[in-house]
Amino acid sequence: MNTGVAKKQQKSEMTEHGENNMKISQEGLSLIKKFEGCEYNAYKCAAGVWTIGYGHTAGVKDGDLVCQREADELLEKDITEFEEIVHNAVDVPIHQHQFDALVSWTFNLGGGNLNASTMLKVLNSGAYEDVPAQIKRWNKAGGKVLEGLTRRRLAESLLFEGNDWEHI
Secondary structure (H helix, E strand, O other): OOHHHHHHHHHOOOEOOOOOOOOOOHHHHHHHHHHHOOEEEEEEOOOOOEEEEOOEOOOOOOOOEOOHHHHHHHHHHHHHHHHHHHHHHOOOOEOHHHHHHHHHHHHHHOHHHHHHOHHHHHHHOOOHHHHHHHHHOOOEEOOEEOHHHHHHHHHHHHHHHOOOOOOO
């Protein structure tokens, strides 16, 4: 049997619903939208990357503009990519709120950081209770702790635990 197929078949049983087709919920989208904000004009984020809409970065350059509809479409397209990254990285069963937190974290930090993170190793070892502390470690941009990232990581860690994050 092809090991790639076997792994995919195994991973297809890794979500709370018994299959690996979980999509981000409205709560997860709300968290992303709250912390990304929506900017219609291209700007450089704290990490110095050209960004537009709800944190969209691919192909963005100085002077780019979007309307609300375009920002929503870019977010929908981007989220699909990050859902897939999380599906491919996580080897243990997770609940919707955990998936949402991981997609938000990965949306903000990228798939490379997810795959290289201690957080993912901790999660895949089954130490769910240690994941929130690992999420919170990622609160720097350009080597500096940023209040906005600290708040976002706190919200993501609360969501991962299934707790209310909206007061953050």
